[in-house]
Amino acid sequence: MSDPRLAVVVLAAGAGTRMRSKKAKVLHPIAGVPMIGHVLATARELDPAHVLTVVRHQRDEVSAAIAELSPEAIVVDQDDVPGTGRAVEQAVSALPADFDGEVVVVSGDVPLLDAATLAGLVAAHRGAGAEATLLSAVLDDATGYGRIVRDADGGVDRIVEHKDASDAELAIAEINSGSYVFSVAALRTHLPSLTTENAAGEKYLTEVVGLLRAAGQPVAAVPVAEPWIVGGVNDRAQLSEQARRLNAIIVRGWQLAGVTITDPATTWIDLAVTIGEDTEILPGSRLLGATTIDRDAVIGPDTTLVDCEVGEGASISRSEATLAVFKAFATVGPFSFIRPGTELGGGGKIGAFVETKNAKIGRGTKVPHLSYVGDTEVGEESNLGAGTITSNYDGVNKHRTTIGRNVRIASHTVLVAPVRIGDGAYTGAGAVVRKDVPAGSLALTVAPQRNIEGWVEQKRPGSASAQAAADADGQTPAEPTA
Ligand code: UD1
Numbered sequence: 001m002s003d004p005r006l007a008v009v010v011l012a013a014g015a016g017t018r019m020r021s022k023k024a025k026v027l028h029p030i031a032g033v034p035m036i037g038h039v040l041a042t043a044r045e046l047d048p049a050h051v052l053t054v055v056r057h058q059r060d061e062v063s064a065a066i067a068e069l070s071p072e073a074i075v076v077d078q079d080d081v082p083g084t085g086r087a088v089e090q091a092v093s094a095l096p097a098d099f100d101g102e103v104v105v106v107s108g109d110v111p112l113l114d115a116a117t118l119a120g121l122v123a124a125h126r127g128a129g130a131e132a133t134l135l136s137a138v139l140d141d142a143t144g145y146g147r148i149v150r151d152a153d154g155g156v157d158r159i160v161e162h163k164d165a166s167d168a169e170l171a172i173a174e175i176n177s178g179s180y181v182f183s184v185a186a187l188r189t190h191l192p193s194l195t196t197e198n199a200a201g202e203k204y205l206t207e208v209v210g211l212l213r214a215a216g217q218p219v220a221a222v223p224v225a226e227p228w229i230v231g232g233v234n235d236r237a238q239l240s241e242q243a244r245r246l247n248a249i250i251v252r253g254w255q256l257a258g259v260t261i262t263d264p265a266t267t268w269i270d271l272a273v274t275i276g277e278d279t280e281i282l283p284g285s286r287l288l289g290a291t292t293i294d295r296d297a298v299i300g301p302d303t304t305l306v307d308c309e310v311g312e313g314a315s316i317s318r319s320e321a322t323l324a325v326f327k328a329f330a331t332v333g334p335f336s337f338i339r340p341g342t343e344l345g346g347g348g349k350i351g352a353f354v355e356t357k358n359a360k361i362g363r364g365t366k367v368p369h370l371s372y373v374g375d376t377e378v379g380e381e382s383n384l385g386a387g388t389i390t391s392n393y394d395g396v397n398k399h400r401t402t403i404g405r406n407v408r409i410a411s412h413t414v415l416v417a418p419v420r421i422g423d424g425a426y427t428g429a430g431a432v433v434r435k436d437v438p439a440g441s442l443a444l445t446v447a448p449q450r451n452i453e454g455w456v457e458q459k460r461p462g463s464a465s466a467q468a469a470a471d472a473d474g475q476t477p478a479e480p481t482a
Pocket residue numbers: 011012013014015054055078081082083084085086087107108109144145146147159161175176177178203204205206232234
């Protein structure tokens with residue numbers, strides 16, 4: 001049962017000017033999830049009766065993302081009066097008139113704030129019977145944040161925004177994290193009286209604190225356990241800092257779950273990824289999107305997997321793969337480029353400098369060197385020799401290549417699709433295969449070799465080659481001795 005006395009408001013209407021981006025700030029991803037997705041997940045964990053998001057800038061993109069990430073959230077449009085105070089005022093007016101519980105306010109640009117911290121804030125607020133409780137932090141560098149001004153008794157007196165602060169106030173290290181719990185009554189009473197008479201020309205939510213205190217009502221502040229939890233993302237430097245922190249948490253989580261990760265600093269793992277026990281992730285690897293990795297695999301070094309499925313004991317080295325499936329004990333790399341729709345069967349191999357796309361490669365089949373395999377199906381236990389190319393595109397349409405099981409494609413074969421190679425068939429080196437090859441046949445397409453004797457001495461007289469030929473006296477090189 002959700003908490004009928006709890007509402008969460010997520011602020012996401014700001015312009016995010018300091019990001020200098022076409023993309024709305026709250027849609028910039030960290031760990032593969034838009035920032036606002038992390039905040040909405042935290043809101044959901046509190047199990048409130050209402051989740052409201054306030055949008056304005058790039059409202060269509062932002063509200064589409066919200067609808068996908070948290071369909072139950074109510075989207076409120078902020079009008080052209082700017083400021084966090086106006087945003088919360090409009091969210092509160094979208095709550096049912098008879099709602100008389102507490103309103104948690106968080107920002108869409110504070111992605112690492114966790115539900116346990118907020119639940120603690122709500123409990124402290126309710127326990128103290130306060131009208132407002134804010135989450136505070138003490139920072140080494142408080143630049144940009146609102147400062148908490150305390151009175152002679154050490155109680156919270158008001159919040160002053162950086163832009164409006166005196167030099168003495170700027171020296172205060174205790175900041176407003178931008179996350180709060182208010183009684184809805186306090187908001188209903190004080191938000192309508194906010195003005196835009198300040199340095200930013202905005203209605204500041206933070207002014208409600210001073211108004212409550214002036215009315216003699218209790219306001220509390222609860223310090224956060226670690227300042228980074230409430231780190232806001234206003235620019236791209238802060239975006240990368242918070243992304244690195246979240247990544248460190250994710251990497252450590254997998255290490256404690258039995259995954260060897262040799263270099264956390266160069267390993268990036270998205271939130272949705274799963275990894276089995278005793279898998280090793282080597283330096284410079286990125287596991288992105290909905291990638292899943294089974295146990296005992298070895299990934300890296302320098303490997304990127306996007307939305308891939310990796311089976312038990314498989315290994316992938318110095319390669320890049322997207323939307324691909326690698327079955328148990330398959331091996332890939334180094335230096336291969338695996339495009340969407342690739343499926344490599346159990347124990348199969350994609351070796352060095354191979355590109356694949358829409359290629360279903362059977363169990364135990366090998367594509368060891370320098371190949372392009374696209375729009376292709378290969379049966380089990382076949383071998384595609386070095387330099388095999390499927391020529392799948394005629395300039396207008398893509399065509400399919402079908403190769404059976406236990407086939408031996410010789411080096412430098414071009415398979416001109418559409419074409420089918422039957423089970424157990426062979427091709428000769430350098431073949432350009434334009435017609436189907438029946439099961440068990442050998443396909444030869446290269447003209448028989450003709451040696452024109454004495455050509456060099458006749459046509460290149462006096463050259464070093466001609467001299468070498470004369471010295472050899474027509475002999476082919478001797479067999480190397482063992
Ligand atoms: C705000 C606080 C500041 C606090 C800091 C913590 C105010 C006035 N100041 O400052 O005390 O230290 O957060 O990170 O609240 N937004 C709207 N509508 C608007 C303006 C902003 O929805 O009209 C949203 C933004 O999208 C953002 C959040 O509110 O998610 C905070 O806005 P921002 O402009 O980043 O406030 P700060 O200057 O960081």
